[in-house]
Amino acid sequence: MELNTATLDRMPASVIVPDYDRTAVTPGIAHLSVGNFHRAHQAVYTDRVLGIPGQSDWGIVGIGLLDIAPEAEKAAALQAQNGLYTLTECPSDRPDVVRVVKSLVEYIHAPADRVAAIRRLADPAIRIVTMTITEGGYYMDETGRFMSEHPAIAEDLKRDVPHTPFGILVEASRLRRNAGVEPFTVLSCDNVPHNGHVARNAVLSWAELRDKELAEWIGEHIAFPSCMVDRITPAVRPADAARLNAASGVNDLMPVFCEDFIQWVVEDNFPVGRPAWEKVGVLFTDNVAPYEQVKLRMLNASHSMMGIPGVLMGHRVVSEAMKDARIVSLLEEFLGFDSEPQLTAPPGISLPEYGLLLLNRFRNPAISDQLLRIASDSSSKLPVFVGDTARGVLGKGQDARRIAFLLASYCAYLTGRDDHGNTFEVVEPRLGADDRALAMDENPTRALEMSVFAGWGVDENPQFSSIFVEMRNSIRERGVAATLEKILVH
Incomplete structure (x- = not known):
């Protein structure tokens, strides 16, 4: 069964199709960079809200930003399907649920016509x-300063028609x-602490370099x-797409799958209106920070704590790694001894209950996210997910072995070779x-x-440096698995 507007009323009986009139839906939201997570999260909440009377003017215009072949292929696929796609939600203890998501009513690939994309936002x-x-x-350094000198930003500022998200928003x-x-209203949905402030800083910084008067207008208006977002959404490989389509009976060019858990906590600051997301499970609050800190420093940090050593130990998917008692113990100890004591x-x-829920979510065999994907771009992730916890552990003089193990594992990860001699990208x-x-210097402390x-304070702490060197030497001589066994409390 093909998937498009004409076939919606002929979907297999097992596929849920929301019953609102899609022809009455008009766009009120634009989303920049439409990845799998957006399609499994914000688009789902919006799909729910479009079924409520009076909410039909909140459809989504997706805007792809990257000028690469996979993004062009995604745009062509979603355009061919009129923005429709199937989402398979995978509980750990019940049958999967497949639904068609109808909230993405338009899709634009900006590199094909950047002027048109900007006009659509206007x-x-x-x-x-x-x-x-x-x-x-967001091109922020460790101090929170916008990296205006970065080649991608410097080049963008010279263009008449900008390419970066910030340039596009400013124009x-x-x-x-x-x-x-x-x-x-601009709503960042990325795993960044205080993501609203970070997005504002990036947009205003770009604008000030281009047009100070316009920057003042943006800052004022x-x-x-x-917000804090949460839903584990793996990458979809060709084998996954074939498996999902075979199970659903729908020939979807862009299927998505995810866990059944979903959460969205949002600061209620929308001067020109917003959907009634609160009626479909979104929590609105005046202070998102405590929620985002729990998620970033427990879930996302645990992903890194599992992903980097897990790859080096020879594991390739999350559910496989969670069968390794050593990794489970590492996560339990990291959460209980390092992360939770630093949080409110x-x-x-x-x-503690949140931590147990996380481990159960990770065990879900239906998700099996790729550890290499989780470990990728750790130079951006580790400061956000682990930096605050590391500072807290060192500041209180607590046991820093797990933090040192993670950092030493990261250096080993950069070599692209696991404990068994297998190479990876x-x-x-x-x-x-x-x-x-x-990272590769002969003096291990230089890393x-x-x-x-x-800003973590790790290079200024002699005790930590000593533990770190011990970890690096152990990994080089014995491997990551043997080093992990040595540091576990139980």
């Missing part, structure tokens, strides 16, 4: 711009201001609320040559000077 109907551009996509804002159109639980959340697009040289660890 449309008065678009009142919210959401984005998922990854942790490293669309210029068109709206000049036309007397109300500004949109555009809201940048923060937000209302309604028990940190190292994907670290934001790790410069200087940092790579430090602590890498920009990845800037």
